[in-house]
Amino acid sequence: MTQDTVSPPTQSSDQWSELEALLPPPPLPIGSYVATVQVGNLLHTSGVLPMKEGQVAVSGAVGSWDVSVAEGQEAARLCLLNALSLVRHALGSLDRIKRIVKLTGFVSSAPNFYEQPQVMNAASDLLVEYFGEAGKHVRSAVGVASLPKNAAVEVELVVEVV
Amino acid sequence: MTQDTVSPPTQSSDQWSELEALLPPPPLPIGSYVATVQVGNLLHTSGVLPMKEGQVAVSGAVGSWDVSVAEGQEAARLCLLNALSLVRHALGSLDRIKRIVKLTGFVSSAPNFYEQPQVMNAASDLLVEYFGEAGKHVRSAVGVASLPKNAAVEVELVVEVV
Amino acid sequence: MTQDTVSPPTQSSDQWSELEALLPPPPLPIGSYVATVQVGNLLHTSGVLPMKEGQVAVSGAVGSWDVSVAEGQEAARLCLLNALSLVRHALGSLDRIKRIVKLTGFVSSAPNFYEQPQVMNAASDLLVEYFGEAGKHVRSAVGVASLPKNAAVEVELVVEVV
Numbered sequence: 001m002t003q004d005t006v007s008p009p010t011q012s013s014d015q016w017s018e019l020e021a022l023l024p025p026p027p028l029p030i031g032s033y034v035a036t037v038q039v040g041n042l043l044h045t046s047g048v049l050p051m052k053e054g055q056v057a058v059s060g061a062v063g064s065w066d067v068s069v070a071e072g073q074e075a076a077r078l079c080l081l082n083a084l085s086l087v088r089h090a091l092g093s094l095d096r097i098k099r100i101v102k103l104t105g106f107v108s109s110a111p112n113f114y115e116q117p118q119v120m121n122a123a124s125d126l127l128v129e130y131f132g133e134a135g136k137h138v139r140s141a142v143g144v145a146s147l148p149k150n151a152a153v154e155v156e157l158v159v160e161v162v
Numbered sequence: 163m164t165q166d167t168v169s170p171p172t173q174s175s176d177q178w179s180e181l182e183a184l185l186p187p188p189p190l191p192i193g194s195y196v197a198t199v200q201v202g203n204l205l206h207t208s209g210v211l212p213m214k215e216g217q218v219a220v221s222g223a224v225g226s227w228d229v230s231v232a233e234g235q236e237a238a239r240l241c242l243l244n245a246l247s248l249v250r251h252a253l254g255s256l257d258r259i260k261r262i263v264k265l266t267g268f269v270s271s272a273p274n275f276y277e278q279p280q281v282m283n284a285a286s287d288l289l290v291e292y293f294g295e296a297g298k299h300v301r302s303a304v305g306v307a308s309l310p311k312n313a314a315v316e317v318e319l320v321v322e323v324v
Numbered sequence: 325m326t327q328d329t330v331s332p333p334t335q336s337s338d339q340w341s342e343l344e345a346l347l348p349p350p351p352l353p354i355g356s357y358v359a360t361v362q363v364g365n366l367l368h369t370s371g372v373l374p375m376k377e378g379q380v381a382v383s384g385a386v387g388s389w390d391v392s393v394a395e396g397q398e399a400a401r402l403c404l405l406n407a408l409s410l411v412r413h414a415l416g417s418l419d420r421i422k423r424i425v426k427l428t429g430f431v432s433s434a435p436n437f438y439e440q441p442q443v444m445n446a447a448s449d450l451l452v453e454y455f456g457e458a459g460k461h462v463r464s465a466v467g468v469a470s471l472p473k474n475a476a477v478e479v480e481l482v483v484e485v486v
Contacts (some may be wrong), residue, residue, distance in 0.1 A: 029301075031279075031283055031286060031287075032283065032286035032287045032289060032290040032297070032298065033265070033286045033298065033299055033300060033301040034298045034299065034300060035300070036300060037261075037263050037264065037298075037299060037300045039203075039204065039261075039263055039322055040202070040203075044263065044264055044300045045300060046300040046301050046302060047301065047302030047303060047304070104302075106302075106304045108305075144304050144305055144306055144307075145271050145273070145305045145306055145307045146271045146273070146274070146275055146276055146278075146305035147276065147278070147304060147305060148276055148277070148278050148279045148303055148304075148305075149276055150274075150276045151276075154302065154304060156302050
């Protein structure tokens, strides 16, 4: 055995302190499903809503008179932070994220609203801001009729773990 | 080699008799796609509709005047039973299910209908009822504009197999 | 080492010449997400639109007065060709596709349009036409409220690679 195997990880937990300060408590589901499932080295989250202090913080259809693109972006960011909170809760530490694999964004959309990518960029940008190359992920963004609790956005995350 | 390696599985096929009695014939797709694909130890199903005796049994948008939440729940349950029937058909036996990994529920939704989780709980609850801890899965529930054959619900299932 | 290990692959690149002639340039995303991510032996694409010469070629809701089922099928085919172009770009050659695992089709749908499977069959048929048994995949087809850039169809592809 070499010393390498017992040396501290090259990624320090300190690097996440700024991100961790943003993370809400994990929005654990109530019911028969669970927040995360790991199979092999992939951790999957359930669909996550833009929760803040236990409430959906941005509701309604993006592109309608009551939800602007900027508010949709805030919703996407909140969804992602809640999803990362679930990931941290499951893994114990964000250090165990090897790579963000996939982000799926369902955007509650007003008729004739086609800017789902602009909405989801707020979440994608945040991933790359904090995780760098390891944050680059595949993504789908689609406009849906409605979401649970009238949330403006719902995301799913798939993460490769070490 | 120990005797353990040749002992019968601890899960008996008998445990599934009640569930198996509920399973419809597998709704095998007609066309270029297939009902299930296994890669490694994960079995993926195609999107499954609430079929009963060869017909979509619950059609229309949940939350509209013609499809109540209870009817949506019945649709979700039927989708799941059809999906499990595909899984059994692919694996030969439900004994080979190690864990239910993921359930995705697309709920055809009337405007202003936001109770997709209540609809999908009917399917999630059934998984935990029959599979216990191994039935706990991640889940996304979203409201969509419309589904094939005007089905009220469509589900996808990902299962870890032994 | 046997001669087998240095013999040419049984699949010749020539077999793809007809398909490759159809492939558009890969529609690489601009932004924080990426076109494809490979984890283990699975390659995932981002959501792909029906691009042609840098533009969305089929826009609007399928089943409305301005987008017929045939036009939706053309959109599905274009999405798939763009997705395969991303796959070829990532892998270097279509020879490295072992199997098409999963195709997800989001179809922008007019109210009361329920023929998402007919739309997506155009993509599924193309996969089986070119890849044979290896092209048989699981599929979900759902109708959504709207898609980025008002595209008529968006697809995701998961491919097993060698």
